[in-house]
Amino acid sequence: MEYAILGGGILGLTAALRLAQRGERVVVYERERVAGGLAAGFRLGDAWLEKYYHHLFRSDKAIQSLIAELGLGPKLCWPRPRTVTLWGGKTYQLDSPQTVLLFPPLNPVERLRMATVLAFLKLMPASPLEGKRTAAWIRRWMGEGPYRVVWEPLLRGKFGARKEEIALPWFWARVHDRSTELGYLRGGFQALYERLVERICDLGGEVLLGTTVSRVATSPNGRLVVITDRGEHAFDRVVSTLPPRLTCRLVPELPDEYRARYDWGEAYGAHCLILALDRPLTNAYWTNINDPGYPFLALVEHTNYMPPEDYDGRRLVYLGNYRPMNDPLFRMSKEEVLDEFLPHLERLNPAFSRDWILESWMFAAPYAQPIVTTEYREHIPPFETPVRGLYEASMFQIYPHDRGQNYSVALADKVVKMLVGSS
Ligand SMILES: Cc1cc2nc3c(=O)[nH]c(=O)nc-3n(C[C@H](O)[C@H](O)[C@H](O)COP(=O)(O)OP(=O)(O)OC[C@H]3O[C@@H](n4cnc5c(N)ncnc54)[C@H](O)[C@@H]3O)c2cc1C
Numbered sequence: 001m002e003y004a005i006l007g008g009g010i011l012g013l014t015a016a017l018r019l020a021q022r023g024e025r026v027v028v029y030e031r032e033r034v035a036g037g038l039a040a041g042f043r044l045g046d047a048w049l050e051k052y053y054h055h056l057f058r059s060d061k062a063i064q065s066l067i068a069e070l071g072l073g074p075k076l077c078w079p080r081p082r083t084v085t086l087w088g089g090k091t092y093q094l095d096s097p098q099t100v101l102l103f104p105p106l107n108p109v110e111r112l113r114m115a116t117v118l119a120f121l122k123l124m125p126a127s128p129l130e131g132k133r134t135a136a137w138i139r140r141w142m143g144e145g146p147y148r149v150v151w152e153p154l155l156r157g158k159f160g161a162r163k164e165e166i167a168l169p170w171f172w173a174r175v176h177d178r179s180t181e182l183g184y185l186r187g188g189f190q191a192l193y194e195r196l197v198e199r200i201c202d203l204g205g206e207v208l209l210g211t212t213v214s215r216v217a218t219s220p221n222g223r224l225v226v227i228t229d230r231g232e233h234a235f236d237r238v239v240s241t242l243p244p245r246l247t248c249r250l251v252p253e254l255p256d257e258y259r260a261r262y263d264w265g266e267a268y269g270a271h272c273l274i275l276a277l278d279r280p281l282t283n284a285y286w287t288n289i290n291d292p293g294y295p296f297l298a299l300v301e302h303t304n305y306m307p308p309e310d311y312d313g314r315r316l317v318y319l320g321n322y323r324p325m326n327d328p329l330f331r332m333s334k335e336e337v338l339d340e341f342l343p344h345l346e347r348l349n350p351a352f353s354r355d356w357i358l359e360s361w362m363f364a365a366p367y368a369q370p371i372v373t374t375e376y377r378e379h380i381p382p383f384e385t386p387v388r389g390l391y392e393a394s395m396f397q398i399y400p401h402d403r404g405q406n407y408s409v410a411l412a413d414k415v416v417k418m419l420v421g422s423s
Helices: 010-021 061-069 097-101 108-123 134-141 144-165 168-177 190-202 244-250 256-262 334-348 405-421
Strands: 002-006 025-029 041-044 047-050 083-087 090-093 182-185 206-208 213-218 224-228 231-235 237-240 267-277 286-289 298-301 315-324 357-370 390-392
Touching: 002 010, 002 224, 002 231, 010 025, 010 190, 010 405, 047 190, 061 405, 097 108, 108 134, 108 144, 108 168, 134 144, 134 168, 144 267, 144 286, 144 315, 190 206, 213 244, 224 237, 237 244, 237 405, 244 256, 267 334, 334 357
Parallel strands: 002 025, 002 237, 025 206, 083 286, 237 390
Antiparallel strands: 041 047, 083 090, 213 224, 224 231, 267 315, 267 357, 286 298, 298 315
C-alpha cells in the first residue's frame, strides 16, 4: 500500500512511523519547513524552544512510550515547578489538593467544597457528565466564589465569549489528566520530531517539509491524487491529520451530508509572545492571570522549569493567548503587541524594565483550540470518510481530552491499527 499523510505534526509523524514499521510505503506532507506542527520549536543556541509552551503530564503514557522507543528516554525529566494564580494583585500557589485547601482568596467552606468536587470528578467516569455545561455545573457544585476566582478566568481565557457553552467532560478530563510533576525533553521537544523524521526515512518513508497540500482528488483509476505546490502523486490511501474543516476544503468530493455534520464548529487560534530576558521576571513556572485587565491569559516562565544554562543564561517568558481567528491580535505587529503587553509586566514585577529584554519572538497558529461545546461530540468524524481511501484522524477527535501531544500519539496508533486491519 502507498500512503500519504497530510500534516507533519506528532499525529502525522507517529502514524507514518507505525505504517513504515509495518512495511508500508508512506509519504508525509508538511506545509512548514520544520516538523512538529503546534509543538514545533525554533533554534535557540544549542537548544530548541517550542513556539508555544509545552510539557507532559504523568498520565501521558502513549507519548512517554514513544519517547522511550525512540531512545530519547534519558532526556525526559520530571521537575515539579511552581504553578500560581494571580488574584487581587498577589500570586498564590494552586496546583494540588493541599494548595486548594490553603488557597487564601477563598473562605474555608469554599476551599473544602472545591476540593471535594475535584476529588469527586477524579473518581467518577465521564459519561454521566455528557450534555452538561462546565460553567453552570461548577457554579452549582463548587459555588460562586470558586467559579469567580479560579474557573471563570480559566474558561474566559481559553474560550472567550463561548465560555458558558463548554462541555463538562472536557473539564472532567482536565481534572483527570493533570499531575504536579511536569515532563519535558531537555533541549526541546523538537528532538522527538527530528528523531521521528529520521526513523521514518530510515524505514524507507519520506517526509516532505515545506510542501503545502492544496487538493486531494480521486483519479479515474480509483487512486487518490495529492496535489501540492511542488507537484502531485497518486496513493492508495490518504490520512488527513488536519482539522476536519481544512480536510473538507482540500477534498471537494466530500459529500454535502458529510460536510453538514463535520465541517462544523469553531476553533480559536493560539498566540504567543516570547521574551528572552537578562534576569528572572517571576518565581513561578506558570502564572494563571485571573485578575481582570491583562491582555494575556498566562505567563509561562520556562526557565523557572528548565535551567537557564540550557539557553546560554537567557530567561524565557511566554505570554500566551487563545482568541477567535479573526481577532485583531492576529493582525498586530510584534512591536504593537510589545507596546500593549509590556506595561502589564510592571504590574507583576514593579522592577521590570524594557532594558531587560534581549530578544523577542511572536508566533500565531490557527485551529489551535477546538471550542468543545455540548454538541461537539456529535460532530466528531469517524476515521473513515465517504471518499474511498480517505481517512481523517486529527486532534479534533480526542474529545473529551484537551489537546495534547499524548492524545495525538494514541490516536495515530489507533488509526494505523484500523488501517492495517482493513488492508
Ligand atoms: C499554546 C499551546 C500550548 C500547548 N501546550 C501543550 C502542552 O503543554 N503539552 C502537550 O502535550 N500539548 C500541548 N499543546 C497541544 C499540542 O501542541 C497538540 O496537541 C499537538 O501538537 C497536535 O499535533 P497534531 O499532529 O495532532 O496536529 P498539528 O500539530 O496541528 O499538526 C497538523 C500539521 O498539519 C500541517 N498542515 C496544515 N495544513 C496543511 C496543508 N495544507 N498541507 C500540508 N501540511 C499542512 C500543519 O502545519 C501542522 O504541522 C499545546 C498547543 C498550543 C497551541
